[in-house]
Amino acid sequence: MSIYINKDTKVVVQGITGNEGSFHARACLEYGTSIVAGVTPGKGGQKMDAVPVFNTVKQAVEATGADISLIFVPPPFGADAIMEAADSGVNLIVTITEGLPVFDMVKVKNFLATKKCRLIGPNCPGIITPEESKVGIMPGWIHKKGNIGVISRSGTLTYEVVDQLTKLGMGQSTCIGIGGDPVNGTNFIDVLEAFQNDDETSAVVMVGEIGGSAEEEAAVYIKKNLTKPVVGFIAGLTAPPGRRMGHAGAIISGSSGTGAAKIKAFKENGIHVCENLGLIGQTCKDVFS
Amino acid sequence: MKIHEYQAKELFRQYSVPVPEGKAVFSVEEAKEAAQNLDGFPVVVKAQIHAGGRGKGGGVKLASSMEEVETLANEILGMTLVTRQTGPEGRVVKKLLIEAGQKIEKELYLSLLVDRATASIVIMASRDGGMDIEQVAEKTPERIVKVHVDPLMGIQGYQLRQVGFGLELPAAAMKQFSQLLSNLYKFFAAKDCSLAEINPLILTADDQVLALDAKVDFDSNALYRHKELMELRDLDEEDLMEVEASKYNLNYINLDGNVGNIVNGAGLAMATMDIIKNAGAAPANFMDVGGGASSEQVENAFRIILADDKVKAVLINIFGGILRCDNFARGVVDAAKKTGINIPVVVRMEGTNVEEGKKILDDANLGLASAVDLIDAAEQIAASVN
Numbered sequence: 106m107s108i109y110i111n112k113d114t115k116v117v118v119q120g121i122t123g124n125e126g127s128f129h130a131r132a133c134l135e136y137g138t139s140i141v142a143g144v145t146p147g148k149g150g151q152k153m154d155a156v157p158v159f160n161t162v163k164q165a166v167e168a169t170g171a172d173i174s175l176i177f178v179p180p181p182f183g184a185d186a187i188m189e190a191a192d193s194g195v196n197l198i199v200t201i202t203e204g205l206p207v208f209d210m211v212k213v214k215n216f217l218a219t220k221k222c223r224l225i226g227p228n229c230p231g232i233i234t235p236e237e238s239k240v241g242i243m244p245g246w247i248h249k250k251g252n253i254g255v256i257s258r259s260g261t262l263t264y265e266v267v268d269q270l271t272k273l274g275m276g277q278s279t280c281i282g283i284g285g286d287p288v289n290g291t292n293f294i295d296v297l298e299a300f301q302n303d304d305e306t307s308a309v310v311m312v313g314e315i316g317g318s319a320e321e322e323a324a325v326y327i328k329k330n331l332t333k334p335v336v337g338f339i340a341g342l343t344a345p346p347g348r349r350m351g352h353a354g355a356i357i358s359g360s361s362g363t364g365a366a367k368i369k370a371f372k373e374n375g376i377h378v379c380e381n382l383g384l385i386g387q388t389c390k391d392v393f394s
Numbered sequence: 395m396k397i398h399e400y401q402a403k404e405l406f407r408q409y410s411v412p413v414p415e416g417k418a419v420f421s422v423e424e425a426k427e428a429a430q431n432l433d434g435f436p437v438v439v440k441a442q443i444h445a446g447g448r449g450k451g452g453g454v455k456l457a458s459s460m461e462e463v464e465t466l467a468n469e470i471l472g473m474t475l476v477t478r479q480t481g482p483e484g485r486v487v488k489k490l491l492i493e494a495g496q497k498i499e500k501e502l503y504l505s506l507l508v509d510r511a512t513a514s515i516v517i518m519a520s521r522d523g524g525m526d527i528e529q530v531a532e533k534t535p536e537r538i539v540k541v542h543v544d545p546l547m548g549i550q551g552y553q554l555r556q557v558g559f560g561l562e563l564p565a566a567a568m569k570q571f572s573q574l575l576s577n578l579y580k581f582f583a584a585k586d587c588s589l590a591e592i593n594p595l596i597l598t599a600d601d602q603v604l605a606l607d608a609k610v611d612f613d614s615n616a617l618y619r620h621k622e623l624m625e626l627r628d629l630d631e632e633d634l635m636e637v638e639a640s641k642y643n644l645n646y647i648n649l650d651g652n653v654g655n656i657v658n659g660a661g662l663a664m665a666t667m668d669i670i671k672n673a674g675a676a677p678a679n680f681m682d683v684g685g686g687a688s689s690e691q692v693e694n695a696f697r698i699i700l701a702d703d704k705v706k707a708v709l710i711n712i713f714g715g716i717l718r719c720d721n722f723a724r725g726v727v728d729a730a731k732k733t734g735i736n737i738p739v740v741v742r743m744e745g746t747n748v749e750e751g752k753k754i755l756d757d758a759n760l761g762l763a764s765a766v767d768l769i770d771a772a773e774q775i776a777a778s779v780n
Contacts, residue, residue: 125686180615180618181618181619204615205615206586206613206615206616206619207508207586207588207613207615207616208508208545208583208586208613208616209616210513211508211513211514211515211545212545212546214513215513215514215544215545215546216546230685230715242685242715242716243715244714244715244745244746247745257661258661259659259660259661259662260659260661260662260685260715261657261658261659261661261662261685261713261715262659262661262662262664262665263661264713264715264745265662265665265713265744265768268713268744268745285660285661287508287510288508288510288513312661314660314661314664315664317510317511318510318511319510319511322511338665340661340662340664340665340668341664341665341667341668342668342671343649343664343667343668343670343671343676343677344664344667344680345647345649347479348647348680349614350645350647350660350663350664350680350682351645351659351660351661351663351664351680351682352660352661353614353615354510355660355661355664359528360528364668380668380672381668381669381672381769382665382666382668382669382768383669383767383768383769383772384769
């Protein structure tokens with residue numbers, strides 16, 4: 106097992122004929138992901154390499170049985186693309202697009218509450234179950250199959266963590282970037298619950314950052330519900346208040362969302378905190394062995 | 395994106411959210427003229443900068459005559475206003491808002507913001523206006539009224555009543571307040587605000603409610619659909635280097651330390667700042683060139699950092715994913731050739747095409763130090779500035 110995706114996953118890529126969409130669709134195919142369809146309105150009937158392109162997600166799903174959508178459309182069309190995917194019957198939507206207006210995401214999130222599908226992102230690197238399926242933009246080759254679940258709000262920071270794990274011989278069950286936006290789909294708690302229920306995951310690394318209170322809520326959840334060990338890291342301890350640190354969601358507002366508060370919550374709830382990114386692989390090795 | 399109080403009030407007027415009569419001015423002459431056009435005295439002279447705490451800092455004063463308007467305008471225009479939000483260096487005042495004074499019966503608090511946790515718009519209101527709302531929330535949470543609005547449904551009548559009665563408004567003011575809040579919500583949703591705060595919202599002696607102050611922040615991601623708002627951006631209120639970086643879509647924030655750093659990805663960039671601090675030095679900036687930066691962006695990032703006088707050393711930390719290390723290295727070499735490097739630079743690269751990247755940097759012979767891992771990078775950089 107693994108969580109959310111595996112070797113049988115069938116993916117439709119929305120925005121497959123764009124620069125980013127085609128580049129990453131090819132990289133996913135190379136990794137072994139089964140990409141069965143693409144969608145670009147007005148380009149139905151064409152092909153991206155060997156992948157058939159459809160005008161609507163619904164047509165793509167009906168023709169190919171795709172169960173996951175991977176979205177690369179530009180921000181003004183992001184909310185529409187997510188809602189289209191949700192209405193087409195896929196059960197997982199992975200949105201890479203960065204820069205969606207918050208109000209759009211607020212509406213989308215309320216819309217999704219009436220649907221039976223899961224959203225990962227937006228503004229995220231996606232999800233990978235090493236050596237089975239990659240639905241995202243992460244460099245596949247740094248990952249290795251194993252038993253550590255990785256959850257993070259960021260992209261390259263996650264690659265750094267994964268790279269250290271792999272180099273120290275610790276493989277991963279599934280790695281998920283939930284995205285750096287203030288309002289997103291799947292949150293830390295959803296993923297923690299899935300990792301707890303996954304037989305192949307024996308330990309979890311959770312990478313958070315300043316802004317909001319998702320890490321604090323996850324920490325309380327971990328203490329109550331997780332029997333598996335968790336190593337935690339928080340980025341942005343030196344970030345000044347009131348400034349958006351690259352990610353739309355990475356901002357300390359007044360006294361809320363500070364790194365110090367998150368680390369405190371981690372420690373109080375039995376999470377093994379690593380405060381130096383250079384040592385996160387080693388910390389995991391020490392804690393998990 | 396932040397805007398000035400006078401701009402926020404102009405938008406409020408467009409949406410029929412009542413505000414005092416007033417005008418923004420740039421000179422003492424204009425200030426007198428604006429005061430002349432108001433209906434008598436007192437007149438309020440308010441410094442316009444993008445920071446809160448202006449009153450306590452001496453940037454908001456009451457004038458009871460034309461002579462006083464002139465004196466105060468003279469005094470405040472051009473002054474360096476230091477408030478709890480400007481930092482010790484303060485901000486030079488270049489604009490004033492000249493406004494009609496009000497007979498205040500009661501000061502209240504009202505704000506709308508996007509609530510991340512519930513994915514809704516939250517209305518916060520309190521009878522304790524004029525105070526820091528965070529302090530009110532901490533000390534007397536029972537005095538705060540909080541109402542969540544479903545963005546798909548919009549604000550409902552019962553929610554307007556919940557807030558109005560929660561504020562214990564007199565019956566005579568209730569209808570007008572409901573109208574105000576309903577209009578404020580319309581404005582908030584129509585313009586993609588991330589915050590609209592009125593502190594204080596006042597109740598006058600004749601039971602009128604109006605926004606005595608106005609603070610509005612827009613969601614930068616939504617500005618593409620509000621071209622009219624882009625015109626409200628005031629570059630005077632922004633850091634020059636940050637403005638320059640924004641031209642190249644670089645996420646850059648100027649900080650106090652002396653170790654410049656260039657990183658791809660926001661999370662990794664924050665973690666890199668933390669590593670610099672951990673090693674006993676201090677970051678001079680946050681610089682995220684993005685997960686998929688072009689070599690041109692890298693070149694500009696490097697140029698901007700090197701132009702910063704306080705920077706005594708630079709740490710480059712790249713994890714190549716979409717951004718390949720060889721492309722990144724080319725950007726660094728181009729920038730170095732154009733600007734010249736005369737301070738220590740430590741490079742730590744990992745990920746896609748890392749060997750090619752290292753070779754490009756080595757071959758260019760720029761005197762850059764390379765680090766084997768993050769710990770090594772941080773130690774080297776700290777040693778070079780301490």
